Amino acid sequence: MYQPSPRPKSSRDNAIKQLAILLLLALPGCASYQFGAASMFQPGIRTVHVPIVKNETFRHDLGVRLSEAIVKEIDRRTPYKVTGNPNADSVLTVTVTHETKRVLSETNDDDPRALDAIITATAKWTSRSGEQLMLNNISADEDFMMSFGQNSRFVPEGGQSVATATQESIEKLAARIVSQMEMRW
Numbered sequence: 001m002y003q004p005s006p007r008p009k010s011s012r013d014n015a016i017k018q019l020a021i022l023l024l025l026a027l028p029g030c031a032s033y034q035f036g037a038a039s040m041f042q043p044g045i046r047t048v049h050v051p052i053v054k055n056e057t058f059r060h061d062l063g064v065r066l067s068e069a070i071v072k073e074i075d076r077r078t079p080y081k082v083t084g085n086p087n088a089d090s091v092l093t094v095t096v097t098h099e100t101k102r103v104l105s106e107t108n109d110d111d112p113r114a115l116d117a118i119i120t121a122t123a124k125w126t127s128r129s130g131e132q133l134m135l136n137n138i139s140a141d142e143d144f145m146m147s148f149g150q151n152s153r154f155v156p157e158g159g160q161s162v163a164t165a166t167q168e169s170i171e172k173l174a175a176r177i178v179s180q181m182e183m184r185w
Helices: 011-026 036-040 062-077 162-179
Strands: 047-049 081-083 090-106 112-127 146-154
Touching: 062 081, 062 090, 062 112, 062 162, 090 146, 090 162, 112 162, 146 162
Parallel strands: 047 081, 047 090
Antiparallel strands: 090 112, 112 146
16 A cells, blocks of 8 residues: 655745744734733822822711721732822822611611611722723713722621721722722723
8 A cells, every 4th residue: 555755844844833933922912911910900000199088977087097998908909109199190089978877677676686887989090191090981071980888787786886897898998999990801
């Protein structure tokens, strides 16, 4: 039975393969692609100014407590440096708009048994040039502010207090706000 002998590889075929491999290695891929955690954050932004959170509620300390929680969260989870300079690369403006408690269940004597401590806020993150950095693909309006709400459950009969539930809501709210500082995919 006749079997054709394999065709010898020419130096031209080898040169074409080597050139193709070199081209594939030399291509940069997407020009703005970044590796690692840096790809999750805005390029060109290194500093963030976080003014004291404006508080529209009757609880006088909520703005300061939320400001502290946001600064800690930015330092912990992002590559940004928080600065007191209003001329930073960006400014994160937050306003506490509402604070309340909601009764979830009561005893037979109408005493609250389980409650939620609820805090709502709005946030706006802009670059030095005025560009909106915190967008949810909804609006490019200059005055657009994202709304956030957070609740924490507490049971007074179990020894839990509204103070600890409020602090938990503040910390969770800060984490949600900082999460929105990540870039969209």
